[in-house]
Amino acid sequence: MLKPLRPLLFLVLLAASGCASVYFPAPPPASLLTQKGEFYGGISTNQRGNFAVQGAYAFADHVAAAGTFSSYHNNRKRRTENYDFGEAALGYFTRLPDRRVLEIYGGLGAGRTQRLDRPDEDTPTVPGTKLDGSLTKFFVQVNYAKKKQRPVHLFGRDLPLSYGAAWRLSHVQLTNFKINGQLQDPATNVFFEPITFTRLHLTGPLQLQLMSGQNIGLKRNKYLKAANSVFQVGLIINLGGQATE
Template identity: 50%
Template sequence: MASKLLLRPALLSVLIIVSSCSSLYFPPPPQAPLLTQKGEFSGGIHTNFSQNTALQGAYALGDHIGVQGSASFLRSDKKQSFFGSKNNRKYEEHSFGEVGLGYFTRLPDQRVLEFYGGYGLGYGKRTESREGVSKTLEGNLEKYYLQANFSKKESKTWHFFSRDWPVSYGMALRASYVQLHDFTIDGKPQEPEDNIFLEPISFTRISVLGPIQFQMISGSNFGLRSRRYLKAANSVFQLGIVVNLGGQEGMR
């Protein structure tokens, strides 16, 4: 009987260790401002079902040079599983900011091609509790990224609610090198981790009113290195609103 009582906390600790292997990195959605000329501004706000919310902005410094920046935040306190006990909780906290500089150009067929490189900093924390036993992981994040954005020539018009809604499409590929440092588990220092992520995404934009567009981002996240706490475990699916002001007209 005593051995069973001793075994139960050990098993619970193992379960928490296994379930805590989700990544501490929640990727901000790749930003595709699709700038077209000097003085143009692009801004947006996005979120997803994981409550990972991002604010984004970009500005064309010249006819082919643009800057971009974003800040993302996540605060989540929920059950570990949909059908699980409400006493088995999972708390996640994530903050991340990044800035980038890049080149953009308008192609002869009115499409837009962009290339950006940038740097980011952030913080991640994750606490899971099961049957009164908890485990907390936290650390700082550092990131370098390269990204290419491309708007497709194909466009459509959807007709519903007695109105035409112009729809455009695009794609982006982001490669990121991310480091997890100052990493602790229950306050005890751990070995740092790093990984290389590839995030191919596609986006659909629906014109709502004037320069305001509804945007849906969907894609994948691949980690090229096998890591326990810094891996491609979180979605890049996002829904949001994008606004472009001061740009050229046409498909993009």
Template identity: 50%
Template sequence: MAFNFPITRLSVMIRLLRAILLLSLPGLASCSSLYFPPPPQVPLLTQKGEWSAGVHSNFSGNTALQGAYAVGEHIGVMGSASFLHSNKKEDFFGSKTKRESIDHDFVEGGVGYFTRLRKDRRVLEVYGGLGVGNTKRTRFNNETNITTETAEGKLNKYFVQVNYTSKDEKSFHALGRDWDFNYGTALRASYMQLNDLRVEGVAQAPEDNVFLEPITYTRIQVLGPIQLQLISGSNFGLRSRKFLKASNSVFQLGVIVNVGGQEGRK
């Protein structure tokens, strides 16, 4: 189904611009949390034997490698590895001498159920899983190399996630060609634990929190099974914590490959 009238083009461009703007927000504010969430994975599995793989990143350098496979007609497994290693100013408008070094490595995996709804035009996925990782943040003066604060710990995560997506492809015309795209939404709820927490080398009481991460995503067909994916969303922490709070972005730009699945209609 093709939409060639200006309103559709404008709405797509607004979505793209909004996503790009939101991708830049992490660099405009100081991030004090020790948790940098990977993007919720939306493999959109439709039948046994299908697999999905992707890579995502944002302007903060939080990069995730993801993969999923349909082991049965309605059962899928997925996993991801994310990492963030950076050394930058504490905030966008701050002094160049005030630096913040971040080392964050995290892996997670899950298993779930997928099915097609509304005459095979929609995909519903429900996953549950867990994750583990290490995180460290160091603040220091770039000129004197004197450390002002170091905080580090180990992360444990338990999550459930629901994905709901249209498999009917629409299109818009730009750059001399038609671009097919589809879109969807996801909600991830996570229980996080920050253990072995140490500040300036001194042991601290562990922290925990419950995060809600609602997102929307748009996939644009680039070439064959290769798609460009834009993720925009929010991260809410239900508990007040000092080092484990929802102050980091879930906005991501990525490349997705899906092979072996059904089309928008059987």
């Protein structure tokens, strides 16, 4: 009954195991729009405090705009990380037979990243390392999902379950990159980001969403690498869409 949730259980562990990188992939918008005038909104976070807010609107038949703002600020004993990134996309959507939805988006993003690595207490003479720079991104994304499945019985209720996947290919560039104030050469990487998501219909337009996935870097780069994966838990709404019956 909970088979669609199984991939998430494994990927939760991966989300917390990555090495340091100055790039944190934002959760892709899986808006699953079905008709003109429909709105999608979502808010999510994860165990590391990576916060994201998203929205999408179908302003014409089969044409929509989507946006994401992702923020991560973490101050630990050995490392401080600050990351703010925004994305905007334009896309095509269509409803397929048997309550399936297909979306194709293309977009861009920009933001700032900063990381401070403090020296080990056992080696106080070793200086820390401060990394900061600007990030830009161009991406294409495909979403595919079935909007309603057999209900799951939880908390004494039958909650409709839906699930799907998003595949994203991102070209990311790191510019104005400095290490301890010294300007470095720009860096680029191409990331393949396959994502799965599962949703439980709670009440009205409100749904609980679990999203997880991998981040695969296609180029070798010391600082701009695929060390952070995606795992988000959040609430979403879809207003004005076609019935899923």
